[in-house]
Amino acid sequence: MSAVMTAAVMNQTARLTLEKRPVPAAGAGDVLVKVAYVGVCGSDMALFENGYIGDSVVTAPMVLGHEASGVVVALGGGVTSLAVGDRVALEPGVPCGACDFCREGLYNLCPEVFFWASLPATEGALQEYVRHPAAWCHRLPDSVSLLEGALIEPLSVGFHAVRQAGPGVGDRALVLGAGCVGLLTTLTLRAAGVRDVMVADLMPNRLELAEGLGGHPLDADGLDRLDKEVAAAPSAAPRYVFETAGNAVTMDRAISLCRPGGTVSFVGYTKSGRADLNVNLLIDKELTVRTVFRYRGCYPPAIAAVASGAIPADRVVSNVFPFDQAQAAIEHAIRAKANVTKCVIAVDPEWEIQA
Ligand SMILES: [Zn+2]
Numbered sequence: 266m267s268a269v270m271t272a273a274v275m276n277q278t279a280r281l282t283l284e285k286r287p288v289p290a291a292g293a294g295d296v297l298v299k300v301a302y303v304g305v306c307g308s309d310m311a312l313f314e315n316g317y318i319g320d321s322v323v324t325a326p327m328v329l330g331h332e333a334s335g336v337v338v339a340l341g342g343g344v345t346s347l348a349v350g351d352r353v354a355l356e357p358g359v360p361c362g363a364c365d366f367c368r369e370g371l372y373n374l375c376p377e378v379f380f381w382a383s384l385p386a387t388e389g390a391l392q393e394y395v396r397h398p399a400a401w402c403h404r405l406p407d408s409v410s411l412l413e414g415a416l417i418e419p420l421s422v423g424f425h426a427v428r429q430a431g432p433g434v435g436d437r438a439l440v441l442g443a444g445c446v447g448l449l450t451t452l453t454l455r456a457a458g459v460r461d462v463m464v465a466d467l468m469p470n471r472l473e474l475a476e477g478l479g480g481h482p483l484d485a486d487g488l489d490r491l492d493k494e495v496a497a498a499p500s501a502a503p504r505y506v507f508e509t510a511g512n513a514v515t516m517d518r519a520i521s522l523c524r525p526g527g528t529v530s531f532v533g534y535t536k537s538g539r540a541d542l543n544v545n546l547l548i549d550k551e552l553t554v555r556t557v558f559r560y561r562g563c564y565p566p567a568i569a570a571v572a573s574g575a576i577p578a579d580r581v582v583s584n585v586f587p588f589d590q591a592q593a594a595i596e597h598a599i600r601a602k603a604n605v606t607k608c609v610i611a612v613d614p615e616w617e618i619q620a
């Protein structure tokens with residue numbers, strides 16, 4: 266194996282440069298993974314476009330990407346859970362394992378977590394090789410492709426959202442926003458036996474895709490009609506509403522559209538971090554509010570659901586770019602929002618053929 270690899274490094278805002286870096290060595294407990302696919306996430310787009318997220322500013326060269334799959338090419342000391350040649354989905358957050366939150370099983374809330382390409386961490390997956398703890402590399406069964414492997418990360422967000430809310434078989438749900446996470450939430454709800462999953466978005470092709478995935482599409486007019494239906498017959502309103510658009514207006518709408526006694530889940534971040542919400546209505550309806558910060562314990566069941574065919578996660582992929590066009594991939598994801606549900610960068614798709 267060559268000791269030098271290529272990494273897509275952001276040295277300045279909105280500019281990725283392919284640079285040579287030494288291939289990392291796998292330390293004790295780690296594996297070295299040849300990266301196959303990396304999904305472009307909203308957080309990558311924000312860091313690329315603005316050079317900051319919220320109060321965190323990029324001040325050092327950064328490698329973007331946290332939605333990755335690959336193939337194990339070397340084992341560090343003591344690793345017995347994986348073998349060279351295993352295809353894996355990499356869980357990008359490595360918690361400390363020792364704090365109160367970790368010990369309570371709330372590892373996504375660990376204050377010491379290292380999470381790829383999330384400031385202050387400037388290390389991400391958009392490079393040919395990554396070193397990662399074996400414990401956070403999840404083996405993919407043969408029926409899950411490496412492309413699907415890169416989608417386990419955003420799927421886990423949808424999984425966590427659905428598990429946190431806890432809808433049952435035959436329930437009625439509304440998903441606000443048909444971007445990647447909205448669509449993967451839709452697929453998870455359908456797989457969980459939710460009877461009627463309404464999906465609202467303003468962009469027609471996203472709605473078309475949502476319909477193809479078993480959702481009931483609602484455009485702006487459809488949402489207005491639902492408003493009237495809910496006002497006339499509150500018990501017919503969706504019992505579970507998932508806001509995935511990260512929009513203050515739809516967050517407020519989630520409250521007004523939810524069935525009294527139901528559950529509203531806030532999944533998306535707003536740009537400003539603020540939203541003006543009708544809290545009196547929230548109280549009057551006795552709604553339960555759930556929130557989702559990344560996920561915990563979702564990779565294994567999400568992989569199993571994809572393996573079984575219950576969740577065709579790769580259907581949300583709209584574009585696959587080669588590694589040498591990583592810059593174009595992120596620019597496209599930002600500029601062509603109406604047509605993009607998920608851009609994926611094929612760092613080394615050869616492995617798909619060999620697998
Ligand atoms: Zn992501």
Ligand SMILES: [Zn+2]
Binds near residue numbers: 365366367376377378
């Ligand atoms: Zn911890």
